[in-house]
Each structure stands twice: as C-alpha cells, then as structure tokens.
Amino acid sequence: MPTTQGPTFRELAVQALSSTERGYDLLAPKFDHSPYRTPDRVLDAVTEALRPLGPFARGLDVCCGTGAGIGVLRQVCHERVTGVDFSAGMLAVGRSSVPDAPAGPPRSANSAVPVPGSPVDWVRADARALPFEAAFDLALSFGAFGHFLPSERPALFAQVRASLRPGGRFVFPVGAPPAVGSRAYWTLLGFDAAMRVRNALWRPRFVMYYRTFRLPDVLTDLAAAGFSVRLSPLAGLGARPDGTPRARLVVATVR
Numbered sequence: 001m002p003t004t005q006g007p008t009f010r011e012l013a014v015q016a017l018s019s020t021e022r023g024y025d026l027l028a029p030k031f032d033h034s035p036y037r038t039p040d041r042v043l044d045a046v047t048e049a050l051r052p053l054g055p056f057a058r059g060l061d062v063c064c065g066t067g068a069g070i071g072v073l074r075q076v077c078h079e080r081v082t083g084v085d086f087s088a089g090m091l092a093v094g095r096s097s098v099p100d101a102p103a104g105p106p107r108s109a110n111s112a113v114p115v116p117g118s119p120v121d122w123v124r125a126d127a128r129a130l131p132f133e134a135a136f137d138l139a140l141s142f143g144a145f146g147h148f149l150p151s152e153r154p155a156l157f158a159q160v161r162a163s164l165r166p167g168g169r170f171v172f173p174v175g176a177p178p179a180v181g182s183r184a185y186w187t188l189l190g191f192d193a194a195m196r197v198r199n200a201l202w203r204p205r206f207v208m209y210y211r212t213f214r215l216p217d218v219l220t221d222l223a224a225a226g227f228s229v230r231l232s233p234l235a236g237l238g239a240r241p242d243g244t245p246r247a248r249l250v251v252a253t254v255r
Helices: 009-016 022-032 038-053 066-077 088-097 150-163 181-200 214-225
Strands: 058-064 077-085 118-126 135-142 162-173 227-233 247-255
Touching: 009 022, 009 181, 022 088, 038 066, 038 162, 038 247, 058 066, 058 150, 066 077, 066 135, 077 135, 088 118, 135 150, 150 162, 150 214, 162 214, 214 227, 214 247
Parallel strands: 058 077, 058 135, 077 118, 135 162
Antiparallel strands: 162 247, 227 247
C-alpha cells in the first residue's frame, strides 16, 4: 500500500512519462516506500523454499533494483552476491541501504554455511547483455519481467543461463493468475491497456506490462534457453479457496 513516505501522484506521473530507465532513476529514492517493492512475505517465502536447494556459493539478483532480493541471496549464499540493474539511481539506493559485510577473516569458498553478511557487488548493466560468464550458482529475480517484451524474453533467459555455472539454478516466484472477471483481473487488464495506449502516443516508451508474462510461454522459453524446469509451491504464501497455491517458485536448472 502507498505510504506518506512514498511517491506522490505527480512524481508517479512524471515517472510514467519518462523512459523505463529514467523513470526508475526518478523513483529510486522513494521506491522502498512504494507499492512496487516486493513484499517481505514473498521474500521470506522464497528464502525458505531455497534453503533445501542449496548450498549456494555465489548468487546473482537480476534487475535487483534497490536490493530486496539481495537480502534473500545473503541468507542462502555463503561466498558473495551480486546485484545487477540498468538504473543508476536504484543501484545507488541499494548500495547505501544494504550494510557492508562485517569485518573479519575471509570465508572459505568451500564453506557450506550461508552468512547473512556475505559481501555484495553492485553492477550497472542491461539484463539483456549481462557481463558475466559461468560465475554464479544461483540467479533470482523479483518483479522485473514486465519490463521485457515477450520477444525479448529468449535473449534475457539466454543471458542468465550464460551467467550460471553448470547445474546452476535460476529461480523466481509466479503468482496464480487472477480469476477471470475478478477485480484483480480487470485492474491488470486496464493497466496494460493504458500502457499500450501511452506507448503508442508518447516517446520515450515506458515498458511495464502485467499480462505478457504467461507461464506456459515462459516455461517454453526457459526450456529453449537450455534449462530444465520444475514448479514448487510457495507454502509460505498459502493457498487459494480451491486449494491451489497462491504462488509457485519456478526452479530452472542449467542442463
């Protein structure tokens, strides 16, 4: 929910009329007080789902923003974590808000004990051109995929795969789709329609859509990029009235 510390309507309007990158630079100082930050309950549920999949040495937060996912990686990775984003403003906020690793002797790369104070690197780069090669055991992402058009998704997934070591995992949560005709259904449909009109009439474009990341298409694209994929219920987020999970974790493993 919006807070008194969050962006004003005018600030959101200015952001929406900017490019995607510039918009997030403008929003960055207040992003963590906006409705767009990933809720803690989602971060906690993903953390708990990742623990039995480890241990992990190095982790990558793809489109890290101000670093909400960095906190997840620091709990499950025992060596080092990296956040990558194309917004200098979001990276600056993340760098200033995430505490440095505590002083002390370096940890062994063979240690399997995650240390919440694992060192963090912040890298400015486009996720469609990641500057890494087989460097990570785990990559994750929260709430960023609406910024990529479906045609861009295969290249994005290929870049993530190239950044992972053999057997590395790429994970992200996906919520159950809203029931057709529900308030959430019409809200997302209306938002995407408004964004399409905005981008048809105004430049630069601001790419943000909620209904273009359809799970069957995503699973197909992940498989084509060289991942084997399974879905795991996020038990911490509960179930819908029909008993199905409210959200699942996509676990894509490098083949």
